[in-house]
Amino acid sequence: MKKIKTGIIGMGYIGESHIEAVRRIGLCSLAAVADTNTELAKSKAETYGIEKCYNSVDELLADPDIDAVHNCTPNFLHTQINEKIIRSGKHLLSEKPLATTYKEAQYIAELAKQYPQVVAAVNFNYRMNPMVQEMKSRIANGDIGEVRLATGSYLQDWLLYDTDYSWRLEPEVAGNSCCIADIGSHWMDAVQHVTGHKITEVMADLATVIPVRKKPKKQTETFTSAVPSEYEEVEIKNEEYGAVMFRLNNGARGVYYVSEVCAGHGCYFNFEINGSKASLKWNQEENDRLWMGFRDDDNRFIIRNPNTISAEAKPYTQLAMGHPEGWNDAFKGNIYAFYKYIADGGKGKPLFANLDDAAYIVKLTEAIVESSKKRMWVKVD
Numbered sequence: 527m528k529k530i531k532t533g534i535i536g537m538g539y540i541g542e543s544h545i546e547a548v549r550r551i552g553l554c555s556l557a558a559v560a561d562t563n564t565e566l567a568k569s570k571a572e573t574y575g576i577e578k579c580y581n582s583v584d585e586l587l588a589d590p591d592i593d594a595v596h597n598c599t600p601n602f603l604h605t606q607i608n609e610k611i612i613r614s615g616k617h618l619l620s621e622k623p624l625a626t627t628y629k630e631a632q633y634i635a636e637l638a639k640q641y642p643q644v645v646a647a648v649n650f651n652y653r654m655n656p657m658v659q660e661m662k663s664r665i666a667n668g669d670i671g672e673v674r675l676a677t678g679s680y681l682q683d684w685l686l687y688d689t690d691y692s693w694r695l696e697p698e699v700a701g702n703s704c705c706i707a708d709i710g711s712h713w714m715d716a717v718q719h720v721t722g723h724k725i726t727e728v729m730a731d732l733a734t735v736i737p738v739r740k741k742p743k744k745q746t747e748t749f750t751s752a753v754p755s756e757y758e759e760v761e762i763k764n765e766e767y768g769a770v771m772f773r774l775n776n777g778a779r780g781v782y783y784v785s786e787v788c789a790g791h792g793c794y795f796n797f798e799i800n801g802s803k804a805s806l807k808w809n810q811e812e813n814d815r816l817w818m819g820f821r822d823d824d825n826r827f828i829i830r831n832p833n834t835i836s837a838e839a840k841p842y843t844q845l846a847m848g849h850p851e852g853w854n855d856a857f858k859g860n861i862y863a864f865y866k867y868i869a870d871g872g873k874g875k876p877l878f879a880n881l882d883d884a885a886y887i888v889k890l891t892e893a894i895v896e897s898s899k900k901r902m903w904v905k906v907d
């Protein structure tokens with residue numbers, strides 16, 4: 527079988543995870559990387575033994591060897607780079623959010639429809655945790671009854687101090703939202719994915735917890751805790767805390783909160799779905815188990831086990847029970863889903879988030895920002 531040749535644009539924090547994932551998937555091979563930061567691109571190409579290294583998107587897209595391109599650049603570049611990738615006829619795997627505005631997200635989603643040979647995905651990687659897939663399968667089978675409530679949070683601490691800084695705080699680079707666009711987007715995608723229902727109304731309270739931060743004068747790595755020696759004090763506009771009440775299209779209610787200023791939390795992504803018969807709860811920090819709760823029976827943990835897991839979840843778990851799989855494995859699982867879909871000829875609705883799914887998340891993010899500003903419920907669909 528001919529391998530699908532991959533190029534990755536953006537060699538920052540997440541670009542490296544893409545390199546590692548691609549390297550683990552037999553369906554594809556990593557041909558090239560690109561970054562406008564030449565030194566960074568060169569050092570990643572050397573570290574990982576990658577044959578080609580480019581300084582620009584255009585150079586990488588002009589390479590006829592490359593079949594699929596991952597866009598791992600900051601948010602404000604997603605629309606223009608995704609457009610170039612789609613128009614080049616190469617398959618697209620974009621990082622989230624799809625765009626910084628719904629107008630642009632919709633434009634890209636519609637543009638892709640004019641290129642039916644292009645498979646396009648957005649990297650909502652939490653979907654492919656095997657126990658998240660298991661949750662989806664059990665909810666679809668009616669194991670918890672009718673979905674009534676969805677609750678949870680996604681907490682991190684990498685913006686805890688005023689010396690912590692990221693482009694995610696800058697509206698010109700990230701769009702008008704920091705934590706909702708960055709981690710709330712994952713939370714909403716996961717809940718919609720497992721329940722099969724859409725969030726159609728939101729009521730939000732967003733806050734900028736640290737209104738002035740020390741912005742480093744030189745480019746720094748995302749999630750670094752190093753205190754910059756040279757900085758300027760800047761006013762912060764985007765939020766690092768957001769709480770959202772919502773309604774799903776089946777009438778179910780929900781609430782979640784996200785923040786990057788919660789000391790002690792690295793990646794505390796958790797959610798619980800309460801149905802008319804039972805509840806299911808998953809927490810990414812203990813991602814091999816699913817809690818199932820009953821009123822009239824014993825509560826239980828369902829432990830990840832390739833021998834007993836549902837057929838839908840089975841392709842996304844490899845190791846025998848008790849051998850921990852983690853964030854990297856689920857991340858690889860989502861990228862594997864993308865390449866498997868291409869290899870199988872791109873038929874049917876994929877398991878990964880397509881551009882319409884991702885555009886809807888941008889629409890929700892905009893509605894959440896609007897709701898918080900107006901202090902009122904906003905209808906989305």
Ligand SMILES: NC(=O)c1ccc[n+]([C@@H]2O[C@H](COP(=O)([O-])OP(=O)(O)OC[C@H]3O[C@@H](n4cnc5c(N)ncnc54)[C@H](O)[C@@H]3O)[C@@H](O)[C@H]2O)c1
Binds near residue numbers: 536562563581599
């Ligand atoms: N799916 C996930 O779990 C996850 C996790 C982290 C980040 N992300 C997403 O990935 C994207 C990148 O985030 P990050 O944390 O890696 O950012 P980062 O700042 O660490 O890296 C971005 C890289 O893009 C490069 N770049 C900027 N402009 C470029 C251009 N025109 N052409 C080529 N390269 C360019 C920068 O030099 C930098 O190396 C964001 O959209 C973010 O939301 C997703």
